[in-house]
Amino acid sequence: MKITDACVYPYPLGDSSVRRMALEAKELGFDSIVAADTPSSEFSGIDVFSGIIIQQTAARDIASRIKRERNHRAVVSVQAGNIGFNRAVIGLKGVHIIRGIQSADKTAFDHVTAKMAADNQVAIDLDMSPLISGRGITRQRAIQRYRDILVLERRFEFPLTISSHAHSILEMRAVRDIVGICSSIDMEITDIKMAFSGVDTVTSPPANAVKVI
Amino acid sequence: MSIRPPTLREKRRYILIRIEPAGAPVDQKDLYYVISDAITSLWGDLMAAVIMAAVVASQDEYVVVRCRRGTERELLTALSTITSCRDTRIALRIVAASGTIETLRDRIRRVKAPDPEYPPYPECSFDKKPYLIYQCNGQKIDVIEKGFKNTNRLFLTREDLEEL
Known part of the structure; x- marks a missing residue:
C-alpha cells in the first residue's frame, strides 16, 4: 500500500521545488505525491505523479481535455461543481478524482453520485487544508461535509483520497498528523489507510470481472 | 497551591518540536499563545484545560511543549494545525516525546550541526x-x-x- 499525498503545488505554483517537496514528503512518511502541472518522475525514492487539475470548465470541454492528456499517464482531477456537473464528470472515462467537494454546493454530492463514483472508481478528495489552516466556520463546514461524505463512503465504498493542497513545504503535514486530524472527524483507521492509497486504486487498471482460464 | 509530593503530582509528557523554516524568528511566549489558540480552536476550552499545554523550553529551532499524560494525541493534532506565528509562516514538526525534559535536551544535542559548506548569503x-x-x-x-x-x-x- 502506497501512502500518497493526492495534491501538492510545487514551484512556480508554490514556493518549493518539486524535489524539495519530494524530500519533505519522504521525511513526513509518504511514498508518493501528486504534483500539479509537473511531469512524472522519482526524487529521493518518492514517486511524483503528474497531476492535472481541471476547474471551471464545462463537462464537454473536460472530455476533450482528458483525451489530449490520456497519453501522459497523469492523475486527472476535476474541481467539483453542482450536482449535474459532478454526475456528468464522474461518468467520463479518464477522470480519477473529484476535488473541492467541501466548497461546492451543499447538494453537490448525494447518494446517486456516490453510487456512480463507486461504479466508475472515481475518488472523492478530502482536502486537509481547511482542517489545518481553517478556523471557525470554514473548518466547521469542511468537517460537516467530510462526515457526510464518510457516511456515503461506508455505504457505497467509493474510493477516497487525502491531499494537503500544499503550496509550500510548510503546508505539508506528516502522515501521523493527518491520521490524527482524520481520526478527530471520526474517520476509521481502515478508511484512512484506504484513502492514503486512493490514488493507487483509481489509477491502476480495473481487474477483469471474469477470469478466463 | 503548595507543591505536592511526587506520588500525588499529575504525570506530564514533554514533546520536542522542530520549528520550520530554520531561523524563523519565533518568540517562546508568542508560540505559547499560538499553541493555546490552536488547541482551543480545535478542541474547545474544556479539552484545553485538560491538556494544560505549556512551552517550557526553547533552544534554536527546537521547542519543548509540556502536556498532561494521556493527552499527547490531542496536543499533536492541534500542533499540526498551526501555520503561522505573528505573521511568520511556520510549521511544527514533531521530533520526539518523553517523560523528562532532560531526555529531549540530549536529543537536541545529538542533532547534526548545519552544513558549513554553504555559508549564509552567497x-x-x-x-x-x-x-x-x-x-x-x-x-x-x-x-x-x-x-x-x-x-x-x-x-x-x-x-x-x-x-x-
Whole structure:
C-alpha cells in the first residue's frame, strides 16, 4: 500500500521545488505525491505523479481535455461543481478524482453520485487544508461535509483520497498528523489507510470481472 | 497551591518540536499563545484545560511543549494545525516525546550541526533570477530573492541549483 499525498503545488505554483517537496514528503512518511502541472518522475525514492487539475470548465470541454492528456499517464482531477456537473464528470472515462467537494454546493454530492463514483472508481478528495489552516466556520463546514461524505463512503465504498493542497513545504503535514486530524472527524483507521492509497486504486487498471482460464 | 509530593503530582509528557523554516524568528511566549489558540480552536476550552499545554523550553529551532499524560494525541493534532506565528509562516514538526525534559535536551544535542559548506548569503541563480542562500542543511537549501522588495523564501534542493 502506497501512502500518497493526492495534491501538492510545487514551484512556480508554490514556493518549493518539486524535489524539495519530494524530500519533505519522504521525511513526513509518504511514498508518493501528486504534483500539479509537473511531469512524472522519482526524487529521493518518492514517486511524483503528474497531476492535472481541471476547474471551471464545462463537462464537454473536460472530455476533450482528458483525451489530449490520456497519453501522459497523469492523475486527472476535476474541481467539483453542482450536482449535474459532478454526475456528468464522474461518468467520463479518464477522470480519477473529484476535488473541492467541501466548497461546492451543499447538494453537490448525494447518494446517486456516490453510487456512480463507486461504479466508475472515481475518488472523492478530502482536502486537509481547511482542517489545518481553517478556523471557525470554514473548518466547521469542511468537517460537516467530510462526515457526510464518510457516511456515503461506508455505504457505497467509493474510493477516497487525502491531499494537503500544499503550496509550500510548510503546508505539508506528516502522515501521523493527518491520521490524527482524520481520526478527530471520526474517520476509521481502515478508511484512512484506504484513502492514503486512493490514488493507487483509481489509477491502476480495473481487474477483469471474469477470469478466463 | 503548595507543591505536592511526587506520588500525588499529575504525570506530564514533554514533546520536542522542530520549528520550520530554520531561523524563523519565533518568540517562546508568542508560540505559547499560538499553541493555546490552536488547541482551543480545535478542541474547545474544556479539552484545553485538560491538556494544560505549556512551552517550557526553547533552544534554536527546537521547542519543548509540556502536556498532561494521556493527552499527547490531542496536543499533536492541534500542533499540526498551526501555520503561522505573528505573521511568520511556520510549521511544527514533531521530533520526539518523553517523560523528562532532560531526555529531549540530549536529543537536541545529538542533532547534526548545519552544513558549513554553504555559508549564509552567497549568491546563486534559480529560474533566471538571482537569489541569496539563506539556509543550507544537507540536500535542503532555502534561498531568498536578491533585492529588498521580495523577501519570500524559496525552498529548494542542491540538485535544483546544480541543474542550472
